[in-house]
Amino acid sequence: MAAIELKQVVKTFGEIRAVDGLDLEVPAGICLGLLGPNGAGKSTTMKLLTAQAIADSGSLRVLGYELPERSKEARAEMGVVPQLDNLDIDVTVEDNLRIFSRLYRVKDIDAAVDRALDIARLQDRRKDAVDELSGGMRRRLLVARGLVHSPRLFLLDEPTVGLDPQIRTEVWDLIEELRSGGTTILMSTHYIEEAERLADEVAVMAKGKVIARGTPAELIAEYAGRDTAEVYAPPARRAEVRAAAEEAGLEVRAAGPAIAIVGAERASNGVVPDDAVLRPASLEDVFVLLTGEELE
Amino acid sequence: MSGASTPVPGGARRGRMRRLEPAAIAGVMSREVANFRTFWKSTAFSSTVEPIVYLLAFGLGLGATVVADVDGLEYVQFVGTGMVATAVIFSSVFPAMFGTFVKHRFQNTYDAILAAPVDTEELVTAEMLWIGCRAAVFGCFPLIVTFFFGLQPAWGMLLVPFFCLITSLGFAGFGIAVAGTVAKIDQFNYVTTLVVTPLFLVAGTFFPISGLPEWAQVAAQFNPLHQLVELVRAACFGFEWNDLLRVGFLLVFSFVTWRIAIVQLRKRLID
Ligand SMILES: Nc1ncnc2c1ncn2[C@@H]1O[C@H](COP(=O)(O)OP(=O)(O)OP(=O)(O)O)[C@@H](O)[C@H]1O
Ligand SMILES: [Mg+2]
Numbered sequence: 214m215a216a217i218e219l220k221q222v223v224k225t226f227g228e229i230r231a232v233d234g235l236d237l238e239v240p241a242g243i244c245l246g247l248l249g250p251n252g253a254g255k256s257t258t259m260k261l262l263t264a265q266a267i268a269d270s271g272s273l274r275v276l277g278y279e280l281p282e283r284s285k286e287a288r289a290e291m292g293v294v295p296q297l298d299n300l301d302i303d304v305t306v307e308d309n310l311r312i313f314s315r316l317y318r319v320k321d322i323d324a325a326v327d328r329a330l331d332i333a334r335l336q337d338r339r340k341d342a343v344d345e346l347s348g349g350m351r352r353r354l355l356v357a358r359g360l361v362h363s364p365r366l367f368l369l370d371e372p373t374v375g376l377d378p379q380i381r382t383e384v385w386d387l388i389e390e391l392r393s394g395g396t397t398i399l400m401s402t403h404y405i406e407e408a409e410r411l412a413d414e415v416a417v418m419a420k421g422k423v424i425a426r427g428t429p430a431e432l433i434a435e436y437a438g439r440d441t442a443e444v445y446a447p448p449a450r451r452a453e454v455r456a457a458a459e460e461a462g463l464e465v466r467a468a469g470p471a472i473a474i475v476g477a478e479r480a481s482n483g484v485v486p487d488d489a490v491l492r493p494a495s496l497e498d499v500f501v502l503l504t505g506e507e508l509e
Numbered sequence: 510m511s512g513a514s515t516p517v518p519g520g521a522r523r524g525r526m527r528r529l530e531p532a533a534i535a536g537v538m539s540r541e542v543a544n545f546r547t548f549w550k551s552t553a554f555s556s557t558v559e560p561i562v563y564l565l566a567f568g569l570g571l572g573a574t575v576v577a578d579v580d581g582l583e584y585v586q587f588v589g590t591g592m593v594a595t596a597v598i599f600s601s602v603f604p605a606m607f608g609t610f611v612k613h614r615f616q617n618t619y620d621a622i623l624a625a626p627v628d629t630e631e632l633v634t635a636e637m638l639w640i641g642c643r644a645a646v647f648g649c650f651p652l653i654v655t656f657f658f659g660l661q662p663a664w665g666m667l668l669v670p671f672f673c674l675i676t677s678l679g680f681a682g683f684g685i686a687v688a689g690t691v692a693k694i695d696q697f698n699y700v701t702t703l704v705v706t707p708l709f710l711v712a713g714t715f716f717p718i719s720g721l722p723e724w725a726q727v728a729a730q731f732n733p734l735h736q737l738v739e740l741v742r743a744a745c746f747g748f749e750w751n752d753l754l755r756v757g758f759l760l761v762f763s764f765v766t767w768r769i770a771i772v773q774l775r776k777r778l779i780d
Contacts, residue, residue, distance in 0.1 A: 214519040214520045215519050216519040224780075226780070240519070241519035257780075260780060263623070263624045264779070265620065265623055265624065265778070265779060265780065266779065266780035267779060267780070276519060276520070276521060276522075277519060277520035277521030277522075278521050283521075283525070285526045285626045285628065286521070286523040286524075286525065286526055286626070288624065288625060288626045289523065289526065289625075289626040290522065290523070293621075293624040293625075295617070295620055295621065295624070297617050297620075298617075299616060299617035299618055299620055299621040300621075301540065301543065301544060301616075301618070303544060303547040303548075304543045304544055304547065308543045311539070311543075312536065312539055312540045312543060313621075313625065315532070315535065315536035315539050316533065316536040316537070316540075316622060316625035316626070316627055317625055317626065318532050318533075318536075318626065342547075397519070
């Protein structure tokens with residue numbers, strides 16, 4: 214049985230259709246990356262899974278429990294890392310973990326706190342107040358707090374948004390470890406690299422729906438082909454090359470100071486200029502083509 | 510579905526969890542306690558010093574120069590016993606209003622709690638109980654201070670923490686409901702001016718209700734704080750049968766604000 218099964222889920226806020234006919238199945242034991250641009254409905258989906266938002270229609274099942282009726286049982290077996298840090302900053306590291314061990318009905322609280330401190334690598338800071346920690350430590354604590362009860366399912370909503378690269382790597386290492394331990398993970402992100410590095414499978418979400426789903430390799434093969442050719446040139450020439458490539462039936466996207474011709478291996482002679490830089494197609498190509506979003 | 514002995518990896522494993530679980534309520538309260546440990550000194554300081562200042566100013570100042578005895582009581586004892594209610598309302602309604610608002614809007618604390626197996630009903634209940642316990646303690650401070658101004662100990666006084674508790678639960682519920690209702694924090698000003706201040710002034714703390722016009726006396730009967738003032742004075746100077754009605758009134762008050770607080774906060778917390 215899948216850990217998460219969403220069928221035709223709709224959630225509106227007034228006029229806004231935040232989640233709009235979402236079908237999503239997450240098999241037990243995998244890490245699924247929910248990749249989507251701002252406003253795609255990722256956080257709303259996460260909130261639906263913890264019954265912090267109630268769907269207008271559709272069916273939701275998490276860890277075998279029907280939502281929202283049995284969401285309490287589902288929440289008891291699932292860990293959550295929110296998009297926004299909500300640790301108790303005046304309270305010690307240890308007490309933050311202790312409180313959540315109680316909220317999650319953990320039996321052996323001391324053992325759970327110890328284990329979480331190991332995960333966060335904060336054993337030596339256990340007596341310090343959270344506001345004395347560095348940004349990276351806080352983030353590791355936030356992740357570890359969601360793991361005090363050894364959940365079967367772990368939800369992370371943009372776990373590294375706005376973090377500097379070093380902290381991001383630390384958090385990735387944590388998720389990596391968890392993933393190899395067999396916990397089912399659903400992680401939303403709008404960082405391609407994050408999805409590529411951590412996710413067994415990626416679901417691309419846009420406008421409240423999943424519009425593509427597969428392993429990164431499958432998605433690349435299906436939507437972007439094998440090679441991408443990047444052409445660095447002044448705007449006028451970029452426009453020319455673009456027109457020619459689109460004429461030849463290829464997909465082209467802007468890529469900062471360049472344009473990227475996707476599926477370049479299928480191009481007939483002359484369409485891809487000689488000065489183009491050829492590289493393997495990437496998940497980024499897929500994402501931009503599918504969502505029309507420029508990446509930062 | 511999954512068999513009981515070998516659960517399917519992604520399948521359900523638990524029986525239904527109950528509503529209002531003590532474990533959930535205790536967990537939320539333990540969070541409050543952990544936070545309170547970081548700021549209890551300032552709170553305890555103001556809760557002790559404030560009644561002393563009031564007693565000196567009103568009790569001795571007014572008592573010595575303007576007012577003589579009230580209902581056969583020395584004015585300082587009249588005010589001292591009435592101040593219990595002041596301590597209770599201030600240590601319940603404001604922490605409930607501001608605490609709830611800040612935890613919800615600025616700290617996102619409730620988002621974290623509700624992602625755990627805790628429902629809004631348990632969250633509100635825990636917050637009310639914690640504020641109630643605190644206020645029950647703080648409510649005793651003015652009484653203790655008044656001992657130094659000649660108040661005689663009485664057995665009935667042992668019930669004062671209980672009276673404080675049932676009143677402060679109601680005001681905590683009221684504060685949480687307000688916090689769940691207002692759009693912005695500055696709207697608390699309306700509530701303070703239109704509700705809290707009048708309740709505080711027309712409770713019979715500083716002057717007896719019996720001096721007021723008839724309609725105001727009737728209105729005061731619906732002021733929970735007035736009922737508390739009467740109960741505390743009865744605890745100090747002797748109960749009457751209608752004190753049971755006062756207790757009943759306060760219990761109803763707490764129950765009603767409890768339910769309203771849950772509804773209002775749930776609207777805020779669950780989209
Ligand atoms: N509580 C709410 N009230 C009104 N509109 C909301 C609410 N929550 C979300 N929305 C709207 O729903 C849409 C989806 O928002 P959501 O937060 O789910 O997107 P997201 O994919 O998480 O975006 P981001 O990457 O920016 O976090 C947005 O248009 C958002 O404005
Ligand atoms: Mg989001």
